[in-house]
Amino acid sequence: MPHIPDIVIGRLPIYLRALNRMLEDEQEYTSSHELGERLGISSAQIRKDLSHFGEFGKQGTGYHVEYLADQVKQILHVDRExxxxxxxxxxxxxxxxxxxxxxxxxxxxxxxxxxxxxxxxxxxxxxxxxxxxxxxxxxxxxxxxxxxxxxxxxxxxxxxxxxxxxxxxxxxxxxxxxxxxxxxxxxxxxxxxxxxxxxxxxxxx
Amino acid sequence: MPHIPDIVIGRLPIYLRALNRMLEDEQEYTSSHELGERLGISSAQIRKDLSHFGEFGKQGTGYHVEYLADQVKQILHVDRExxxxxxxxxxxxxxxxxxxxxxxxxxxxxxxxxxxxxxxxxxxxxxxxxxxxxxxxxxxxxxxxxxxxxxxxxxxxxxxxxxxxxxxxxxxxxxxxxxxxxxxxxxxxxxxxxxxxxxxxxxxx
CATH class of the missing domain: 3.40.50.720 (NAD(P)-binding Rossmann-like Domain)
Known part of the structure; x- marks a missing residue:
């Protein structure tokens, strides 16, 4: 993985927290726009941050909440205890x-x-x-x-x-x-x- | 006061914390270099941050710890309870x-x-x-x-x-x-x- 700014890493737990709350609410899909609104971060920033790690969303349908949460957990190494x-x-x-x-x-x-x-x-x-x-x-x-x-x-x-x-x-x-x-x-x-x-x-x- | 980036404001409490510890140790003067070493922040950044609020240091002698601490307290409005x-x-x-x-x-x-x-x-x-x-x-x-x-x-x-x-x-x-x-x-x-x-x-x- 190429060098990723530490400030980007620091935002991933915040994204994960929001995704987990969406999962609790049984929400299936989200968008960088919706995440941004919730977190007070621009949607462009969120897309840019996530793009360091791969392609997680689809034009039109956005992000699958559970899939994205699982991916972010793996990235942060918290898919374990x-x-x-x-x-x-x-x-x-x-x-x-x-x-x-x-x-x-x-x-x-x-x-x-x-x-x-x-x-x-x-x-x-x-x-x-x-x-x-x-x-x-x-x-x-x-x-x-x-x-x-x-x-x-x-x-x-x-x-x-x-x-x-x-x-x-x-x-x-x-x-x-x-x-x-x-x-x-x-x-x-x-x-x-x-x-x-x-x-x-x-x-x- | 002109607009000051919020990230600068966020560093002032960290500077104040370090200054207060110096005061506890009865240290009279410090420098942006020493503060930077303690805090893992570059001395240039510290000088730039503080320059938003005035001229606190003197070439050669650096910052008077108690004076600078008092000034930062006033800036942050914590010179009261x-x-x-x-x-x-x-x-x-x-x-x-x-x-x-x-x-x-x-x-x-x-x-x-x-x-x-x-x-x-x-x-x-x-x-x-x-x-x-x-x-x-x-x-x-x-x-x-x-x-x-x-x-x-x-x-x-x-x-x-x-x-x-x-x-x-x-x-x-x-x-x-x-x-x-x-x-x-x-x-x-x-x-x-x-x-x-x-x-x-x-x-x-």
């Missing part, structure tokens, strides 16, 4: 562990870790919270490549180092800090306050 | 209500709402969960312009409509659905699974 580690089982870690929406979209929480002796051993969503000292072996045993980081900012870099050493290649970081990781590890960030601040720029004080 | 509503007090709503990181960055949770009679009346982070039926009046009484939406996907559009009617102008939506809102309302999305799927594209299955 990735085991995930969750590090940090405070309020946020609890919410993640209980979240029901992972399975249908290609993931499941396979293990939970914390440093707090009061939390280690706790039963949570049918898993037992383990010590970060056991993390390396557990991640290798379970072949975990994906982790969600829900620890305080001060601890995040150290945990990221341990995850990378244990073979994790994708980290979703909730700590409000930019992580330094080896080139073979990807990090994405979730910082709700950054999104809020982005919006208050436009609000009259 | 915005009262926020949280709608939906499941696991995620609990995590948001307990989160300690809002105040330092310009926000505080002012009210909590749910539809579940078992949750209405619950005490949470020194607030009482109220019924969505009381939401309109509460939001107007408290002059709430910002809301976080932590309800199931099926309920999200209806709640967004109610928020917009009550004067909310910025919604941070955790439900995995794209919302239709009036043109004077902004929405940002937090969809952890979309971020995970973005990364698994790059992983060998």
């Amino acid at each position: 990735w085991p995930m580690a969750v590090v940090g089982v405070g309020d946020l870690g609890h919410a993640i562990a209980h979240y029901k929406g992972f399975k249908a979209r290609g993931f499941y929480v396979a293990c939970l870790f914390d440093t707090d002796p009061d939390k280690i051993g706790e039963k949570l969503a049918e898993l037992t919270v383990k010590s970060i000292e056991d993390m390396h072996d557990e991640l290798q045993r379970l072949n975990v490549k994906v982790a969600m980081l829900a620890v305080p900012a001060k601890a995040a870099q150290n945990v990221a180092n341990l995850l990378a050493q244990a073979g994790v290649r994708a980290i979703l970081n909730y700590a409000p800090i930019t992580l330094a990781v080896p080139p073979n590890v990807r990090v994405q960030y979730i910082d709700p306050v950054a999104h809020l601040q982005h919006m208050t720029f436009y609000l009259k004080p | 915005w009262p926020m509503a949280v709608v939906g007090v499941g696991d995620l709503g609990h995590a948001i209500a307990h989160y300690k990181g809002f105040k330092a960055r310009g926000f505080y949770v002012a009210c909590l709402f749910d539809t579940d009679p078992d949750k209405i009346g619950e005490k949470l982070a020194e607030l009482t969960v109220k019924s969505i039926e009381d939401m309109h009046d509460e939001l107007q009484r408290l002059n709430v312009k910002v809301a976080m939406l932590a309800v199931p996907a099926k309920a999200a559009q209806n709640v967004a409509n109610l928020l917009a009617q009550a004067g909310v102008r910025a919604i941070l939506n955790y439900a995995p659905i794209t919302l239709a809102v009036p043109p004077n309302v902004r929405v940002q999305y937090i969809d952890p699974v979309a971020h995970l799927q973005h990364m698994t594209f790059y992983l060998k299955p």
